[in-house]
Amino acid sequence: MNVAPENYVALSAVLFFIGVVGVIARRNPLIMLMSIELLFNAANLALVTYARAWVNNAGHIFAFLVITVAAAEAAIGLAIVAVTFRKEPFVDVDEVSALRG
Amino acid sequence: MLLYLVWLLPLVGGVGLWAFGPQLKSWAGPIGSALVGVSFIATLFLWRDATAARALDVPLGSWLPGWSFGLLLDRLSLIWTLIITGVGFLIHVYSIGYMDRDRAFARFFAYMNFFVFAMLTLVLSDNVIGLLVGWGLVGLASYFLIGFWFYKPTAVAAARKAFVMNVVGDIGIMFAIFLIVAKLGGIGYGLIFANVGSAFTPHELFLVCLGLFIGCAAKSAQIPLHSWLPDAMEGPTPVSALIHAATMVTAGVYLVARFAPLWSASPDAQELVGAIGALTAIAGAILGCAQWDIKRILAYSTMSQIGYMIMGVGIGAYDAGVFHFLTHAFFKAQLFLGAGIIIHALADEQDVRRMGGLRKQMPFAFAAMLVGVLAISGVPGLSGFFSKDAVVYGALQTGHPWLYAVAVVTAGITAYYMFRLLFVTFFGAYRGAVDPSDLGIRHPELAGTAASPGHHPEEEEPHPHAPGWLMSAPVAILIVPTIAIGWLDFGSNSAWKQFFAGFFPRAADAAGAAPISEAVSTLLVLLAVAIGFAVAYARYGAPAALRGAIARLRTETIRMPGVLVNAYYFDAAFEALLVRPARALGGWFDRTVDPHVIDAGVREAAISAQWLGHLFRSFQTGLVRAYALTLAFGVACIVAYYALAFGGGR
Amino acid sequence: MTVTALVLGPLVIGLLLYLVPREHGGIARLVAVAVGAISFGLALYDPAAGDASVRWLSRPFAASFHLGFGPVSYWIVVLLALATFGAALAVTGPRSRALAAQLLILQGAMNGVFLAKDLLLFALFWDLMLIPVFLVLVEFAPHGRTAWKYLIYNLAGGLALLLATAAFGYLATTTDVIGKSLPAGTIGSVWGAWIFAGFAFAFLIKTPVFPFHTWMPETYAELPAPMVAVVSAVQSKAGLYGFLIVGLPFLAPEMARAQTLMFALGAIALIYGALASLVERDAKRVVAYSSLSHLGLIVLAVFSGSNLAIAGAVVYIVAHGLFSAVLFLALGAVEQREETRDLARLGGLGARNPKLAGALMLGALAALGLPGLAGFSGEILILTGLYRAGFVWPALVALVAVVLASAYMLRLFQGIMNGPEVPDLPERRDMTWTEALAIAPLVAGFVLLGINPAPLVARAAALAQPAPPALVSVRAVPEDSHAAGAR
């Protein structure tokens, strides 16, 4: 079965869009982090697709790189969320708005 | 070199006395007088050079090519220099006595010397800029001396008025200079007179003359720029004698005489100047009839007499006009100094209504004033008779019958108010002790007659007393020329006419045009004078009039027409038409336009910036999701741009 | 060497003055006086000093740290040295150190403006001279707003200047142009208009000219007297100087095109300032508005294109510097004694302060254009030049302003010195010798200049000589033609 690359790209765009909306719409920082992962993975999908389309391994390498970075990012992100909300009963980014103006 | 000395000695005096006055104390007066005296003598030594075929012209320096300066002593400036230094010297001597009680004795002489310097600059200059410098500096000296008692608000105001009105004159001369420089590129008299015919169109020539005449009118108190002169009487009396009678105010006459070639080439200007002169003569004389302040009477008479001179030089009778200046310098100085003796003796009383009967206490003053009055009225044999006659007849000779008529009538009025002065002051009983209100004096302090507080440290009762020799000697000396100088111009080939033979351009239509002979004219003038005297005698001098003097003065004061009291409302008109609008406009600029119009724009811009700053601040909500939204919004905009820019073009 | 010392010396010494302990303000003052005197001596001693030049930029345009005397700037530098000398002598009070230091910094910066032979350097010093005035206003002015107003206006001008300089540099590929000439057509008409607009905006604000003047009365009123003496004497000339050295040689067609507008602004300033100072009650603001009026006259001269008027403008620039410094120093002395500048409250000081009255009088007389003093020399040259170049109406308007000048200057003098003594004014003592020493050289300057402005006129001739043909053509009447009619 051979799926046209355009479809993968379209899927990645949809994923990306969902990720953006997720960051904007969700108040739970964990879900926001997940949405960010979605952004990265949407890019990965596109990269891999194009790598195949152009027959260029650079895209694959790039994707691996992104996966590594995303892992580090998730680790740091979770740590920061944990530190920030350690004493809070609920996890809500809108509560964190002391810095403004 | 001697001319430098003549010119600069008074300056040395002025600056030196100003700087070292406190150290010199009472020596200031003699030193100042001596310097002017030396200047006078030096001028006499220069007589031969000045009257030589080629007049004395000393270069001083130059600003630009064509703008070179120098001193010129020719016949005309010689006459003026002699009067300035000669009469000036006498008045300086007189002032030593007159100002003896004043705290600022040295400063007074500094100013007086400075004035002499300035006046010499004016008359000795050989170019228009130098003339203007002198013109401005005499105005300054006049300002200083009018405002000499600067703690008196009236004096301060009078000084400022005199200065500002004189600046109006200055700009007239400046305007003339513009035209001259624009046409000729230079400022020297020689250059100007050599090119009168070729460089200017008649219209331009008229404009030059008009500009110059504005200067004359301001300096010589010609209508409509005359109203500073009566106010200038706030200054000490010797000042009035020197500056506001003998010399400075006649600078206008000098100017017209100096620029005779221009005037002679511009008949329109001549008509204008003659008419203004005659108008001033009669208007001043009429106002002279309505004054009570002895110095203001003399001031209006000065205005009127200068009107004669201006009329004379204006219509082309230059030597007659200049001659009237000469005689006037003597008799008017005489009158002022005589009045000064009275004022000094009465502790600064100047209101003639509060005088009376002074003939007995002050015979010397009476004699001095009497000679002066006779001379100014044109009584035959005295100086004023000859000069006035020459001017009056000159009007007829040059074909101006209307001016002639005005001049004759003015002669009569002159006799009237001068004898009125004499009778009220010297005849009858002394009224110094009479309550001012009985004399109709409502506001003594406003009449300008109140003794100035603080000027005399020691309080003293007004008591008529004889003057010291320092004051009487100059007056006595002045009596001689007042009587005799007129004979210089006796006859058709007089010494005076010879002196100026060929100096002035000849009037367009000389003798022969006159419908009546000079003798008939003289008789007419004398008739007018006699009528004037008779009326004055009947109203003020006759025994019956003297008996009811107090009541009479009272009714006359109360019934005086407003138009005369207010000097034809010139001041009020200036106030309403110029001063108030200027101040209102200035106030509007200062208090409305600047802060509320111009600044408002800038202020609004600054406030808007602040407001925007706060607006952007309010966008910064601190909500991370909102920030993410703006981020996404920005991305959307950029994507939209690329879609538009590159999407359609494929 | 001389020119470098004139610029860097005051700047560096001014900064070093901050090392003097704060309570030893007297020492700082003495140093400032000495710097003023030395720079005066230096300028007089070495009037033919050569240029000093160090390369700064080579791209995008060539620029150098190029300093040197020019035909006009030499005299302005001399004037500035005199003014600084006088101002430094007049420094008093608990914060003398700051004032003396800022005075020197200002002197250095302004020397830089006038000695700069490079347009970029000119712009640098132009903006630099904002800072000392701003800081002094911040520290000394009673109203905080004044400093802002000064800054907003002048910085707007400074930035416009910067933009114009950048464009100029781009087109000419060099800014080392002052005193030189550019090949014709370097600055085309499209760019030229904008560049001129930028320069003119800066120059008009600095001068200032209606309607950009509103910062000036407040600044002048609230600056301490020594500072305002220097600012009004010299800083206000920077704009006019700019028109002379940038506008005339490089932007002549634009100058000619803007002539009507500039004449209108100058004439309005002339009358506006005169009328406003006729009613203003604050003595220093009276002088400020009078400056507006006087400087308007110079604007007319600069834009007339007449050599005579431009020579007059140069004379008047120096003359105005001298007499406005005298006026402000004298008013400063009055304010220090009486703690008010309100003409309605002052009066009668002349009786007890004859020397101070004399100083104020001399300043006022020079300002009102008394013949024989420097103000007159400049005025008559300008006016004659204007008229000769065919500008009859501007000349007549200026004549009206001359009359008004005498009215407001006498009002100022008499309001303070004449009339009955006001009893409740605090302190009475006549001028001290330091105050006299501060004012005397300035007075001597305007007397000498009044008697003989020839040295300045000669230098100005050098400035106006190479006037490009475009400017000559705007003259309605050829300069040297006797036959052409006056309109």
Next chain:
Amino acid sequence: MLPALANIPTGADYAALLPAFVVAVTPLLILFVDLFYRESGPWRRVVAVGLALVWLIVAGALQAGQYPHDYVAFGGAFVQGGFSIVLSEIVIVATIATLLLSIGVGRDDQVAGTTSLLLWSASGAMLMSGASNLMTVFLGLELLSLALYCLCAMSTRRTARESALKYLILSSMASGFLLYGSALLFGATGSVAFAALASATVTPLLALGAGLFMVGLAFKLSLVPFHAWTPDVYEGAPLPVTAFMSIVTKAGTLAVLARFAYAALPSEHRAAVLLPLWVLAALSMLVGNLAALAQTDMKRLLAYSGIAQVGYIVTAFAGTSALGLRYAILYLAGYTFMNLGAFAVVALMARDGDAIVGLPRFAGLAARRPWLAAAMTLFLIGLAGLPPTIGFTAKILILTTTLGAGYAWLAGTLILGTAISAYVYLKIVRAMFARVDAAHVRDERSPNVLPWVAVAVCAVATVVLGLQPLTPSNILPLVK
């Protein structure tokens, strides 16, 4: 057959990377040394910071030694030489200054960690300065950012954690855009190298990719409207971190932007592709300065000021002239000194080197601490673009190139922004010099004198850089 084997990295490739490598490896040494301490004490701090300083200076020297050479390493993934060396040096200088400021901040036993993070972050920026393919860019950017997220949280203040969280979320989102843009660019050209982009034909895909890629960069540069994180993060983060962030992220990102704008776009469409960038620059100059007008906290104010200053720098790129790049980097160098100087002054006004310093604290500073006030005045007038500073010189140079490139509107906006900014900066000058009743002003002094070193160096550099003769050889070599 693996084509990659054809270009196995050689010593020359690693030599190009050596300075960044030194900076990246030093933390390992620091952490290793730190293991030997049992208890907290000042020595831990001194050793950690000392090691970092020494190796940073070594790295700086190595970097400087590379100057005349050009390196194309790792098959074009990393290019060193010319302006990127200067940017790396800026990063090193900023890091050194940050270390000087951070001496008194935080607990002794954490210093090794924070120092390490700082160096890693710096190495990320250095990597970015030489990055010339999309992968290297992403790698450098993430290295820079990940360390910064942690650094922001390194304070006991609650706002520090808030700032870290915000920075994390927003920056990651921006990285996502950059990454997706990179993917699209890859898709459009089939290559991750910038060099390949330059010869590509412009398709909507390429334009869109370029747009998203630039959004990521604009976020890091905090150009409006991608600036919203800046004030909050700057305010919340510890002061030294803020100072670091304000320079280092700009330096690294600017290198990428320069390479991208100058070398990675087809020249015939360059102007159109880059137009949004100029609009962003104009918006930044206006909004940054206007918003700064209303600020009362010093760090926040400097944040907004930084937004505007980046606008000036990006303006220099307008028209993508060679000179414009030089002046942008010159301006950044000047900004580094002026801004770090200002932060150092602020650090000297707080007892622990990391307090919230409001504007009222500056009232009457000139009377209390004249030297500090004088230095601050110099930095502020420099930021305002007044002479005699690099702020003035660089600004007029930028104006000239911008005008020359035909972007008069951008030059006009720059002038307008500068006018507004004068109020922002001189407001502080005014507060310092105005006479005030200083009794109620809290006057704290940092016990630490090292920031004075930073202040002095920055002050001298601000003036000297502005007045030194600038010739092509010393201004900067051109872009590679």
